[in-house]
Amino acid sequence: MNDDRRPAGAFKEELTPEQLLKVIFEFTAKIATADRLESVLILMADMGREMIVADRCAVWLIDEERRELFTVVAHGGGEIRIPYGSGLVGTAISEDQSIIIDDAYEDPRHNSDNDKRTGYRTKAIMTIPFRNNEGRVIGAYQAVNKLTESGVFSDKDMEYLSLAASYSGKSLEAFMLREEIVETQREIIFSMGEIGESRSKETGSHVRRVAQYSYWLALGLGMSEREAALLRDASPMHDIGKVAIPDAILHKPGALTDEEFDQIKGHTLIGHQLLRHSKRELLRAASIVALEHHEKWDGSGYPQRLKGEEIHIYGRITAVADVFDALGSARAYKQAWELDRILALFEAERGRHFDPRVVDSLIAQLPRILEIRDQEAEV
Structure with a gap:
């Protein structure tokens, strides 16, 4: 030896x-x-x-x-x-x-x-x-x-x-x-995200899936693990502004009037206002997601009609994660879409509704995302 x-x-x-x-x-x-x-x-x-x-x-x-x-x-x-x-x-x-x-x-x-x-x-x-x-x-x-x-x-x-x-x-x-404080913030954000989603009859599983999809989409775009994790932890708050939308509008069975739809769209501004003054990095990121996840690549989204890279990358990623999960989930008012139909929509909306690079990341990360969808399936 x-x-x-x-x-x-x-x-x-x-x-x-x-x-x-x-x-x-x-x-x-x-x-x-x-x-x-x-x-x-x-x-x-x-x-x-x-x-x-x-x-x-x-x-x-x-x-x-x-x-x-x-x-x-x-x-x-x-x-x-x-x-x-x-x-x-x-x-x-x-x-x-x-x-x-x-x-x-x-x-x-x-x-x-x-x-x-x-x-x-x-x-x-x-x-x-x-x-x-x-x-x-x-x-x-x-x-x-x-x-x-x-x-x-x-x-x-x-x-x-x-x-x-x-x-x-x-x-x-x-x-x-510090880790304990951050973990507490994560739990609060997740719980508040569930509350926001439940107002529109979404589920906690939806919040968890969108969070994980956002994380893997971010990594697929080359973002650091730290920033991808930050987005994962912030994304559950994307619809927190719905807490201020009247039930009569959120749960209306028929078509919405233009005025009612404007109120629905207001949830993005409400969520942003709730979070924007925080000094915490996590809550600031959540405020961006809340504000911009309904913007569209071609400038036709809301609330600010931002276009292309004017939309924060957090908003562009969460938009893809949110829509992918919403389309693939069964609700009282609709059946879950088949995967081929979902992918066809993303291909059609690539460069219109969605950032082309984020759609490419979705395709590249699809095996991982489908695995998450199965693990977090609703009972």
Whole structure:
């Protein structure tokens, strides 16, 4: 088994104070803007590794429900799970103590299973628990194999990684709180979307399907996963303005008068006004969807008769998702259309009602969209 001896030229130097500050500023700025837990953990692990010149660094978290410790970041590996309290990291977390050892294989607490599985030789290890704002241990940093000539971690390394751990614990708690707030926003938006749809006898399944269709259409257009997810979470509010339309008009069995149809069309402006003043990105996106999902590519839509790319991409995507689902869904007043008939309509309206690129994305993403339609079928 490799004992990790390196030729002199392969060793790295300790960071200078200036280099250390640069690493800290660079990574804390990136962590502050990360939008996924996995990204936050990767950045934290990378920051710790560079600060103390280690070969690998992992950020371990506690899975309270399963009574396990897990890391989604292990340089050179994937997710690892171990029973709570096992191994060096388990000891550090359960006993709330920092640990430095020069050779893991001389310490009976070291769990060598992962080394056996991967062929990696763990030697020097440093493990430091981190806490949330209430002082409760929520995880630990673990650095493996010092890359300088000494080959072991020092008290200075402990000081530096403790600094990273203190920052990381607070950042993780803030991130998780932010995620909880966003998830609450999503639930509220979805519930409000269901209310808007129920006013016109649509269903919660329709809202879920339109949300998922919008997400995949956006990805098919080359939008980032983050923006596609934002649209997915905002699209359920597209008909929220219908809460202000009288039932007598929404549920009128016969043809609408011009005046009544104008009132129906007003739901786009009402929804926009309800949401437009929010400072939350999600609600601002929802206000755009509410306002523009009935605009048409050729300028004949409402409420602003926008044309082509004057229509926000969110509105263009939601229009396709909404119409596709409406046509394929059975209602008391109509039968569901067959798929061939729906696709023929989109081909006919490509460049008239709908953005041609979004229609192309619909065709490209059709297998995924049909799978969603089956999964979210109405009972």
